[in-house]
Every structure is written in C-alpha cells, then in structure tokens.
Amino acid sequence: MWILRINMTDRTSKWEAVPERFRTLYGRALTSKIVAEEVPPLCHALGPNNKLVFSAGIVTSTPAPTSARISVGCKSPLTGGIKEANAGTSWGPDLASMRIRALIVEGLPQDTDKFWGTFIHWDKDAQKPVVEFFDASEYTGKDVYESYPMIYQRFEGRISIASIGNAGEYGYGNSGIVFNDQAKRPSRYAGRGGVGAVMASKRLKFIVLNEKGSPGVEIVDKALFDEGRKKMIDAIRTHPISKPKGGLNTYGTAVLVNILNEAGGLPTRNFSAGRFDGAPKTAGEAIFETNKERTGKEVYNHACSPGCIIQCSNTLFNPDKSERASCIEYESTWALGANLGVDDLDDIATMVHLCNAYGLDTIETGVTLGVAMEGGVIPFGDSKGAIQLIHEMGKGTPTGKMLGGGAEVAGKLLGVRRVPTVKGQAMPAYEPRAVKGIGITYATTTMGADHTAGYTICPEILGVSGKQDPLSPEGKAALSRAFQATTAFIDSSGHCLFIAFPILDIASGFEGFIQECNGVLGTNWSADDVVAYGAEVLKVERAFNEAAGIKAEADRLPEFMHLEPLPPHNQVFDVPDEALDSVFKEM
C-alpha cells in the first residue's frame, strides 16, 4: 500500500510507503490525521499550504455491504477549521483496490489560468498505479452533467471520476467534490465545507481512476471477515429502516420529511417555524407516488455505489418518464422545500439537479436562499425565483457570487441576523430548538453544523437505539458525544452512516461490523476500542481547530435560537453552555 502525493505546483507525483503509525488509520481517521500533521492550521484554505486528502475506508472495496465511502479532508474555506466530507461512489473502492491508502493533492501552480486533470490507473507490468496529467481546459466552465460524458468518452474502460463544478472553479465556500454514481451520473457529493474550492485552488478539475488489473484490498482474516459480513447483511436486511422495500429503499431519506414535520422539528422559512403545511408534498412518500403515477409502476430506490444493499437513492421522473433529478435526499428536499416555503416537488427536483450540475452543496444552497429570502432578495415560496438564483450562482453573476459564499456570508451582506450556521456552515434539516441533542452535535462537532457528525435523531425521533424526548436537554451532551465518537469510527470504516440504524438496534449487526474490520486488519478490537478510535479521531480534529483559533466559544448555536421561541413547541435552545463544553471535555 502507498501514500500517493500529487504536487500541482509542477504536476509531479510521488509514492511513499504507509508509515507504521497509520497502520489502522483509514477514511476519516487518515484524512484528518494527515491534514492535522501536514496543514498549517492558520494557512489560507485556498493557498499553497492547504492539502486535499482522499482515503477510502477500512472495508471499502471488500465485499462488506454498503461500504463504498470515500473520505475527503482538508482545511475548509467555509469554516476555517478541519473538514471531512464523504461520499458513496465506485471511486472509493477503485482507489482502495489500487492499494492507494491516501491520495494527497498538494501545492498549486503559479499559472492559474488553466485547469488540469489527472488519470491514475493500474500498470500490470509494474504492478503499481501510474499517474498521468492532462489539460482540462476544454472542460472548464462547463457544468458536470456536460463534462462527465466527455470524460467517460475520453477514457476507455470502467473508470471512476472525481470532479468539481462551476462553484468550485469560482472558489465558492459553497462548493463540493462530485463523484460518479452507478449510472455514471455526477451526483454523489462530498458536498460540505467548500472542498470543491480547495481542489479548484490547486487547479485540479478531475481525478480519473481505472483500477483494472489491480489486486484489490487484502483481508488478513477472511473467515472472521465473512462471519462479520454475514451478520451485517442479516441486520441490514432485517431492520425496518434499511431492509429491502423498507423505509429507505422505498421512500429514500426523504421519508424523514413527514416524521420531522410531525415532530415540529422541520425548519421552515429560514428557521422561523418547525412545521410546514406543504411538507407532505415534498416528502419521500410523494416522490414514490409521483413516480408511480408517472411511470405506471412502483419504483424502488437504487444503490449509489457498488455493494450497497440498503439502496436508498431515488430518482424523480418527469411525466414523460425521463429523469428529472437523482438523488433527492431528505436534506435537499427540505433545504430547497420547507426551508424556502416551497412545496412544488418538481421545482425542488430542478433545484437539486442544478446544485448537482453546478457543484453546489444542496444544504448550504438552500439555507443561503432562505437567508436571501429573509433579506428580501426574493419572497419565501418563490420557487421560480430560487431556481433563477441557483442559475446565477452557477453562472457566477454578481448576485450568484453574493450567494456563493454560503449562508453566513450572505447574511452579512444582506444585513440578516437570523442566520442558521455554526462555525460558518449552514445547519441541516433538524431544528435544534425542537430536537435538542442534534443541536449539541451542530454546536460541538469539529465540522461546523453537521447532522451526520453525531446523529442523535436516532433515539430522539426515530426510536432507534432507544427513545429519548427530543425537547429535553437532559443527558443529550453524553448522547451526542457517544454518537460523534461512533460516527467518526463508521466514517473511518468506509461504511455508509446508514448502517447505524441496524447495528444500533441489532446487537449481532454491531458485532459483525467490528468483526469485518478486525478481519481486514487482523486487529482484535472490541466495541470499546472502536469508540476509543472514534474519540481519537475527534481529538485530532479538535486540536487542529483549536490551533486554527476555533475554540469553545465557537461551539455555540446562533443567538436567535436562544431568543426566539420556535413554533409549534415554542421552545428556545436551552442546553447550557457547560453541557456543550462537556462534550469534548469528557471525551
């Protein structure tokens, strides 16, 4: 296994052995570790000293189910702190199969008037990967739905592609890195924190992989791995949320819309209410029913990446059965729906597709548009106006650039003070005043507001891993801490976070999860060990943030959430600062 360094200053590559101290570090654990070791915390995120690190998870590219995640790490231009974003795509398994443990993109060229691509493929003779560079000028300025087919045409064989869209090229704080899904769509995003702008700052537009002939991932104890894998598969196929034709496979993540709306925790019209009358029209059930009506059959969801047996990715079809958008996640239909007072599913789908095409994070985009609506740019509910604003972002007009820096910056420019961000990153689709634990995660995670960092929604809303009152702050710091540490390990394992539903409820699933990892690595981890592993990842990230000047005072929700009671529960966010501070103090 190698660490591959690509230096964009002179477009050279370098292979290094994996140091012993990285032996068990994969995915998020490794990207965060390398960023923490090599990136000066106070460097400019778009400058020569930032690095962009890719690493697949422990079990990625093995037959472990639902495990094709690729982790992307760097210093974030949006938060100023460390960033890890991950996506499900064949790109991760392909990197792992070529035994590239981490790909580190560093430096940047003096000549900033063009973009480059790199093509990494397996050389059978040399029995190692080869790195080539190509001029990407002809693809520059195109959206990724235009450029991806050109890249698929250019390179033969079963390639995987990482890229940036227009948003990245402009250097927006709101810009992701996109990966292909199973149907060659440029739709799987490491979306948050401006990782696209970091890749663009290095003038790198594409990383194309072809793993053909590569040896694949080594599994130290195959029998143990297989035992674990079977337990995982059983658990996933049993749990009501993750089983075939279960909640996610039928309705996608947007199954959450009605659930959160019912709970009064669906942020509506820029976080001014917790319930939206039009919500059901934007929910997973509505997507399913619309597709049924338009295609004449029940359409179940598909896998975003190889080996996924949860298969939660939906497509919304047009009346003529053509694709309108894929995938409409819960976060997206909320951000561009309830959050904007919009209940037109087709318009939401158009917005999702445009975000994907231009390289924008749907959460950051939706929250930014909500702030823009509050600032009077367009009225709430104006979905056509919102579509136009996304086009402006994608085209880089002045209005677009005003919004491209994300919600916090837009709030500053528009004089808006109801700005739902933490550490500069927009809040996802769960209202902290109605679901207190997730507010603790937003406030304290090293990532800026991020639900995936510690998804306390499981017990607070879904009844997974027990049941806790969402309105109560009691015990929620410990809950968030436990979820954050476990999540950091899941993000390092390469599994999709959605395995949490079955493994938290089904003991043998959790056991199998650890056995899989032990099987690949030859380790002897217990449940306590994996939580300790996750906690260590968080401590590394936290130390980076502190050195970047992001400390306890940044672990707070915006003031308006303490001042304005949220309907329908009419509660403020009442978790004491001491509880927030305890998350890391007692880690």
Place this chain on the structure above:
Amino acid sequence: MWILRINMTDRTSKWEAVPERFRTLYGRALTSKIVAEEVPPLCHALGPNNKLVFSAGIVTSTPAPTSARISVGCKSPLTGGIKEANAGTSWGPDLASMRIRALIVEGLPQDTDKFWGTFIHWDKDAQKPVVEFFDASEYTGKDVYESYPMIYQRFEGRISIASIGNAGEYGYGNSGIVFNDQAKRPSRYAGRGGVGAVMASKRLKFIVLNEKGSPGVEIVDKALFDEGRKKMIDAIRTHPISKPKGGLNTYGTAVLVNILNEAGGLPTRNFSAGRFDGAPKTAGEAIFETNKERTGKEVYNHACSPGCIIQCSNTLFNPDKSERASCIEYESTWALGANLGVDDLDDIATMVHLCNAYGLDTIETGVTLGVAMEGGVIPFGDSKGAIQLIHEMGKGTPTGKMLGGGAEVAGKLLGVRRVPTVKGQAMPAYEPRAVKGIGITYATTTMGADHTAGYTICPEILGVSGKQDPLSPEGKAALSRAFQATTAFIDSSGHCLFIAFPILDIASGFEGFIQECNGVLGTNWSADDVVAYGAEVLKVERAFNEAAGIKAEADRLPEFMHLEPLPPHNQVFDVPDEALDSVFKEM
C-alpha cells in the same frame, strides 16, 4: 453628569447617575468598558443585545487644543470583536457640554420598516437635557449629502448631527457613523468596523444635538488645566509636523504618500508591491499644488472640529473652484489610489466623496476594491470602474452588496487569497513587510487591522520619538505595546491622535497633556499612570474579544505576507508569533 440610555425597542430614554467606578473613564475607556460590561460577547452584532455607546473624552469641550473627539463603541459586525472608532466633530463637545458622559443606544424595534431620529437638547428650565424622537422615513435611502441639509433645515440653531448613510441602512460590514465638520459637511467618520450597521440595526438614523444653554464641562483645577493647555499649544505650534503651515496644515495627512512610497511601504495594487510610480500624483503635495493652480492661491487646511489648532483637513477644488471632496486623508488617497493602481487625483477625490456620501469607510472600500480587482471584477488602474463599483455599493445592487461586507468577505466570494485583513478588517496604508512594527499593531490590536491603534510609524518612518529601522523586527513588540497603551489613553482623553507628534518629541507637551487631564478630573496622574490607564483599557477590550472567541490565533497577519516577498525590499513579514503574543502577555 449622566448616562443617557435610549431604548429603541419602545423609543424611551432613561437618565442614570454616573457610577463611581466610571469616575475617570471617558471616551474609549468608557465606551469599551460599557460594551464589555453590558454586551454579551457572542451576541449577533446586529441583534437586540448589542449596544452602541458614545462618549466624549476627558478634555473634550474644554479649551484644550485639538480635543473634540467622540468615541463610538459596540460589538463590531465586521470583526466580531469589540470596536472603538472615533471622529473629530462638534458633536462630541456638544454631548459633553450637556454633561452626557455616555449615550447608550440599546434594543431595537420589532417594526423594522422605518427609521427614526432622536433630538437631544438642553432644557434651561429643567437644567438637563431632553430627548425627543422623530420619524426619519423621509430621509431614508438618501445619501448623507442629501439628508444633512434637510436636517439642518428642520432643526433650528447650531446643531450637531450623527448619522448613517446608505451603507449602514443595508447593514454592510463596511459602514460608518458620520458626524458634521465645521462647515456642516457630513464628512467626519467613525468609519471602521461597521458601526453604521449597528446604529442602523436599531433603526436609528440620526442623533441630533443642540447644547444651547448647557453648562459645559466642569474643570476641577482650572489653573493646572490652563498650565497644561498652554504647554500643549506651545508644543503643537512648535513641532514641524503639527505647527501652522507645517506638514499637516499644508499637505494634510496625505503628506505621507511620498514618504511611505520612498520607504517602499506604500501598499500597491492590493498589497503586491510597496512602491507605486503614480504615487506622487496622489500625494498631499499634489493636492496643495492642484488647489493653488485651480484657485490661484495657496490653500492651507482647515479644522475638522472646534478648537483644533493643527488643522489638517483639506479640500480638493475643481477647476471652477467648487469643492470636489473634503477631506482627502492619506488613508483615503492611498486606498483608492496606489492600492488600486490609480493615480488620477480627481477620480480619487470623487471616490472619497462617494464613500462619504454613501456612508462607507474609505479604507475598507479601497481594500475591497483592490481585492475585487485581483478577483478580476475590473482591472487594476480602472478608476472609472472603481467609481462605478462604489455607486453600486451605495445603491445596494447585487454587485454592491457583494462588496459591502468588506475585503475579507469579498475575498471569499471571489476566491481571492491575497486578502490584506486582520480579524476581518482591512489593513490601512502601511505595508507590514516593509514596516514591521505596524504589522505587529495590525496583528495584535483588539480592533482588527488598524494603524491608529498603535502608530509605530512615528519612530519607524517619521523619526518622531526616536528613529528605528522599519525593516527590522527587533524590539518592535515592545514598541507596539507602548504605542497601543499610550494611544488607548489618548483616545480616552478626547485629544486627536495627532497630538502624539508634538508630545512624543517635546517633553513639556507630554507634561501639559497630563496636566490638562489632571486639571479637569482633579487627579494626580503621572506619565506611568496614563500608560497604565491605557493598558487597562486594552485589557478590558482583549477580555471581551477572548470571550467572543477571538484569541491569540487571531493575532496573525494573513499567510501571504509570510510567503510572498514584497518589492522593493523583497522581505516577508518575519516577526515571530512569540513576539506577537508577547504584546498582550507582557502588557
């Protein structure tokens, strides 16, 4: 003496006795103390919990020369930290004469669709001031050169006016509070840090004062005061920089252009060089010669405020002898000149006038335009394009709003990484790589990049208070610390910072300065006492910032100044972090 509270939530006012702990606190010392005591450090700067505090200095409204400064304090929407900005105007003396030690504007109305004014005047019968409110809707959306004459017309007598321009109304981070000069021009700005947006957030557009009949400031020991005053006057009238027809009176502060250019420390084209070929055409000498040619006589400068004997404020006249702009400060002619690669004095004057009219800080505006030029919005040197962009800012177009948040935000939106800011505030007209001590002040002052906070230019460039090599980092932390502490006291005394030139070089001047203050207050301060007073002010400010999450990591210059050698000296900023940290550690 009173503390006057104006609560904009319900437009009520309240008079309070001055607490004993504020006995010797005036000006910056008092505004910072009140902000530190009453404003939650993590509140939203434009929210209901921020407060806007005005206080005149110790000797303001006495016959002490050059002492008509008004201090404005709040939490800054630009830096997120504490902010003190001050201006020279009759408004300060008028407030002091009515014995209002501090005016605190707090709260904000629910109804945000209109602006209000307040009129504070002396009631002879009651022997105290009276507060009235008026609907300011008819003045909203007008620039201050339009609205000021309307206010002068509306209120009888010799009034003074504080106001905000369009920039404040939009809530820009780049928005000042403007005060009248001696010729009723709306041209004296507490310009930095977005104080205009804070006033606007409270929906307060004007604070009009009429002190007629008021008792004036009490002087405890008149003889001592007079002795001090005479020494100050002598020193000011003797020193080559401050004397009549001396440097400032003849060429204004723009006398510095050629001096800094010669020293290689004049930031040029967005801080990419330290010397600008066109600089002489933008200098104080050029202003003087242009006026001489256009008016047919030598025009010396005027006082911005009552009782100033330095009189450094210039006016640039048109060929038809009408006024083009007043005042063109060094900072302004640099920010909108060399910093943009512009050498057309008339265009610079137009830009200065537009900034004044719209309520923009000229430094923040110029640096933002420099970043915009680097980001490709318009080319360097395009003065007509720059004028157009300032109009866009003043009109609140999308392009204007994109730039209204200041240089740091513009850099984020435009993907520019050479962004000369500290703590979110744009750097003034001295290049830290060529003048190391001022870089330490920029990095460590509580205010964000600010030359006035600790003007080490005195010994580093001007030979005032000794002579030190500007390129050497040696001993500069101690130098900056001493200047910062002394300055914090000067800002509390009510004197203009320019008294520093004579009092630092002429011992009797410094003595007189302290005698004046002792005379007014009945104190018995020594030189050590006033430095300790200043240091205490800084500690109060620093504690606020730390509680707002702004700590040592924020006391750094941007990365590019460490990476890119600056012509002509080809030096980077090489002051070690430990030296920066020592400024406050050893305070």
